[in-house]
Amino acid sequence: MASNEQAAAGESTHALNKRSLWSGILFGIGSMAFIDEVIFHQLLQWHHFYDLATPQIGILADGLLNSFAWFAAVGGLFLFADLKRRQAVRMKYWIASILIGSGAFQLFDGIIDHKVLKVHQVRYHVELWPYDLSWNLFGAALLIAGIALAESAKKERPV
Amino acid sequence: MLHHHLSPAVLWFPLATVVVLAGSLLLYTALAAWTNRRYKQWPLRRYLFWFSGVAAAGISLASPLADAAHRSFSAHMAGHLLLGMLAPLILLYGKPLTLLMRSLPVKPARHLSRLLNSRYILIVSHPVMTALLNFGGLFILYRTDLFVWMHQSVWVYALVHIHVLLAGYVFTWSILYADLTVHRHSFRLRAVVLIMAFAAHKVLAKTLYAAPPTGVATRDGEMGALIMYYGGDGIDLALIVLFCYSWYKAAAPGRIARAV
Numbered sequence: 001m002a003s004n005e006q007a008a009a010g011e012s013t014h015a016l017n018k019r020s021l022w023s024g025i026l027f028g029i030g031s032m033a034f035i036d037e038v039i040f041h042q043l044l045q046w047h048h049f050y051d052l053a054t055p056q057i058g059i060l061a062d063g064l065l066n067s068f069a070w071f072a073a074v075g076g077l078f079l080f081a082d083l084k085r086r087q088a089v090r091m092k093y094w095i096a097s098i099l100i101g102s103g104a105f106q107l108f109d110g111i112i113d114h115k116v117l118k119v120h121q122v123r124y125h126v127e128l129w130p131y132d133l134s135w136n137l138f139g140a141a142l143l144i145a146g147i148a149l150a151e152s153a154k155k156e157r158p159v
Numbered sequence: 160m161l162h163h164h165l166s167p168a169v170l171w172f173p174l175a176t177v178v179v180l181a182g183s184l185l186l187y188t189a190l191a192a193w194t195n196r197r198y199k200q201w202p203l204r205r206y207l208f209w210f211s212g213v214a215a216a217g218i219s220l221a222s223p224l225a226d227a228a229h230r231s232f233s234a235h236m237a238g239h240l241l242l243g244m245l246a247p248l249i250l251l252y253g254k255p256l257t258l259l260m261r262s263l264p265v266k267p268a269r270h271l272s273r274l275l276n277s278r279y280i281l282i283v284s285h286p287v288m289t290a291l292l293n294f295g296g297l298f299i300l301y302r303t304d305l306f307v308w309m310h311q312s313v314w315v316y317a318l319v320h321i322h323v324l325l326a327g328y329v330f331t332w333s334i335l336y337a338d339l340t341v342h343r344h345s346f347r348l349r350a351v352v353l354i355m356a357f358a359a360h361k362v363l364a365k366t367l368y369a370a371p372p373t374g375v376a377t378r379d380g381e382m383g384a385l386i387m388y389y390g391g392d393g394i395d396l397a398l399i400v401l402f403c404y405s406w407y408k409a410a411a412p413g414r415i416a417r418a419v
Contacts, residue, residue: 050365063361078403
């Protein structure tokens with residue numbers, strides 16, 4: 001592990017680009033989880049802290065995901081601060097990687113959490129499919145926008 | 160409503176707590192003042208950390224909150240957040256081990272150093288072990304009859320609370336390295352342990368919401384679980400920020416990476 005931290009101090013361009021990508025992806029995942037928590041749990045109260053029908057595996061998966069998301073949001077920003085002090089920020093790429101991270105998280109939440117593990121549903125006592133469809137389409141749109149932005153940034157100035 | 164009350168005759172536990180905590184304040188101040196004559200001034204902020212940490216533990220163990228905790232699970236949980244999460248975090252920044260090392264004469268200091276370097280400390284201060292001791296202990300407390308016994312015997316009550324404080328402290332110490340640290344582990348390992356440990360805390364909070372410990376009413380159990388979940392989130396966030404900040408400092412450009 002010591003070698004990892006030593007490599008970071010040695011800052012090759014490749015390592016910094018990789019760090020930038022991870023910074024955005026982690027921050028994207030973390031902020032999406034936070035937005036989900038605030039909008040759907042606290043403001044709209046469509047789904048809850050715990051809905052009393054969640055299977056054990058769902059509680060475990062949700063706990064891990066939530067715990068990881070907290071860490072990802074904070075860690076992503078500290079990685080960004082590190083890029084900033086090394087003057088290695090490329091804003092367009094960074095925003096693209098945030099979109100990719102948050103879109104991937106949204107899709108993961110919509111497909112794995114809601115449908116496969118059945119942690120909870122988007123909303124209760126309503127026809128579910130329009131909610132599921134828009135949830136996942138929104139995630140896919142974020143993901144595609146992120147990839148497109150990264151491509152356009154690459155055309156301007158290759159990595 | 161818990162059905163198990165500690166009899167009012169058992170006054171010695173809060174009294175003993177107050178004596179021990181006050182003693183720790185006196186000892187800390189005396190050692191700092193005494194060593195100030197030979198070394199750099201012990202910074203003011205460390206006294207503040209130590210005193211606030213001791214106050215947090217004191218509120219949890221000997222105060223109206225501690226009395227309420229015998230009757231209400233929500234109060235019990237608020238007390239446990241103070242004792243097991245907040246107090247350890249603040250106490251650690253008082254750097255008690257650094258102060259102790261600075262106070263000891265050379266020979267006992269060498270003994271202490273040998274002890275810290277021992278295989279025993281290597282094992283019990285490993286992040287995986289401290290996480291198990293800390294969060295495993297919580298699962299045993301709330302998922303077995305220990306929670307009932309704790310309210311019947313003052314000895315069990317005392318042991319559980321000492322364990323919660325110590326296990327919380329050693330866990331925080333093994334993650335943050337804010338005080339003197341002997342056996343060091345990589346950021347990656349500590350990050351993984353931190354994520355798993357917080358996940359375990361969230362899982363336990365959710366299952367307590369669904370099924371409170373024996374003797375706790377549903378409403379009270381739900382409230383206590385919410386306090387555990389969201390209160391835990393707040394302190395988790397502080398721990399994550401401090402942990403990431405320690406990475407940020409360690410990874411500074413031009414800084415020679417230390418051999419972890």
